[in-house]
Amino acid sequence: MNLLIDTVRLWDGTGAATQPRMAVEVRDGRIAWVGAAAEWPGRRAHVEVVDGTARTLIPGLIDCHVHYSSPGGPDWIAQFTDPPATLSLRAVELTGVSLRSGITSAREVGAPEGLNIRLAHAAAAGHFPAPHLRAAGTWIAHHGTYVPFARQFGDASELRAAIRDEIAAGVDLIKVALAPWNDGLRPDGAPEIPFDTDLLAVAVGEAHAAGLTVACHANDPASCRIAARAGVDSLEHGMFLEADDLAAMATNGTVLVPTLSVWDDWLFYGREMDWPAARIARAEGLRDASRAAMAGAIRAGVPVVAGTDAGGGSVRHGRIAREIELLIDCGMDPASALRAATREGARLLGEADARGTVEVGKIADLVLLDHNPLDDPAALRLVAAVFQAGRRVA
Numbered sequence: 001m002n003l004l005i006d007t008v009r010l011w012d013g014t015g016a017a018t019q020p021r022m023a024v025e026v027r028d029g030r031i032a033w034v035g036a037a038a039e040w041p042g043r044r045a046h047v048e049v050v051d052g053t054a055r056t057l058i059p060g061l062i063d064c065h066v067h068y069s070s071p072g073g074p075d076w077i078a079q080f081t082d083p084p085a086t087l088s089l090r091a092v093e094l095t096g097v098s099l100r101s102g103i104t105s106a107r108e109v110g111a112p113e114g115l116n117i118r119l120a121h122a123a124a125a126g127h128f129p130a131p132h133l134r135a136a137g138t139w140i141a142h143h144g145t146y147v148p149f150a151r152q153f154g155d156a157s158e159l160r161a162a163i164r165d166e167i168a169a170g171v172d173l174i175k176v177a178l179a180p181w182n183d184g185l186r187p188d189g190a191p192e193i194p195f196d197t198d199l200l201a202v203a204v205g206e207a208h209a210a211g212l213t214v215a216c217h218a219n220d221p222a223s224c225r226i227a228a229r230a231g232v233d234s235l236e237h238g239m240f241l242e243a244d245d246l247a248a249m250a251t252n253g254t255v256l257v258p259t260l261s262v263w264d265d266w267l268f269y270g271r272e273m274d275w276p277a278a279r280i281a282r283a284e285g286l287r288d289a290s291r292a293a294m295a296g297a298i299r300a301g302v303p304v305v306a307g308t309d310a311g312g313g314s315v316r317h318g319r320i321a322r323e324i325e326l327l328i329d330c331g332m333d334p335a336s337a338l339r340a341a342t343r344e345g346a347r348l349l350g351e352a353d354a355r356g357t358v359e360v361g362k363i364a365d366l367v368l369l370d371h372n373p374l375d376d377p378a379a380l381r382l383v384a385a386v387f388q389a390g391r392r393v394a
Helices: 084-100 112-124 156-169 197-209 221-228 243-252 261-272 277-300 320-329 334-340 343-349 377-381
Strands: 003-010 019-027 030-036 048-051 056-059 061-066 103-108 132-135 140-142 151-153 173-177 213-218 234-237 255-257 366-369 383-388
Touching (some): 061 320, 084 103, 084 112, 103 112, 103 343, 112 132, 112 156, 140 156, 151 156, 156 197, 173 197, 197 221, 213 221, 221 234, 221 243, 243 277, 255 343, 261 277, 261 320, 320 377, 334 343
Parallel strands (some): 003 056, 061 103, 103 132, 140 151, 140 173, 173 213, 213 234
Antiparallel strands (some): 019 030, 056 366
């Protein structure tokens, strides 16, 4: 389909300033022309024209941390254990929720039984409307830690086998989870974090040898110390990162996906559902540590990418606008926060040559907004239209 988004304010995500009265031509799913509306060389009678007057056009948004098997909400963990048919139907529904909110690409970073691999393949085949998906298969964690529906291992050989099985199943990246022992399961004399430096090096080596990136869950001080120095491609959550951890990440080029919405949502449910004081205090501790880590990441020059953890925590899907607001609240300027959900997200996906900015030749994933999000990030909720590969999907 050929179309022209006409007379629109354009924020292209490249680092350039917002430009007024621009036009963007889309041809065969790609961006074919970008420039001043008055200079477009075509004939408007020959294309579908979308009126952009008093609106802002931005690149399609990218959420780099989602879990479509769960809807989020206060009982999110239990819903991962629903029957496979329920998980699949839910995932199809929730991908549509994401897409309608302006999320045109997403990293699905953990689902039971590798459901997200099949989800990504079905979405790519056009069986249902969904963001462009990169799937991590099932989480990989040391036995006795993390969640029971993760794929668990006990030694380096089992870890290698788990990663190779995930690769054979068709994953786009590997997701590992560093966590302390679950209550009552720590053997005498065992280290606090059994998924230690040596084991994480095995995981990184196996994944990188196959040409895949590694996303690493780390959300306690000891796990953050290990993950920050291991050469993983992205560190997920990272709410207890210290200055020396962040310096190591900057040196290694490790991206931080801070999932600020996790603690923000917990604080909401704490008030709404009268959670116990101890649980609210934990959420407040996460908030305070996360804010400090974000401030340190900005100072250290660590790349930051937006990810909501929708479904993987209490965060519901389609809430990337709130994540971007929180990035700004934690010290990022509005343009940098928006790039964290566009250009920088595309880089983490390994698709910066095709997505993340509004440039000629790139896939026409675009969001048209009624207000300017650089003036007020709440404008990201005022979605007038969503285009995916040039086709209007919302």
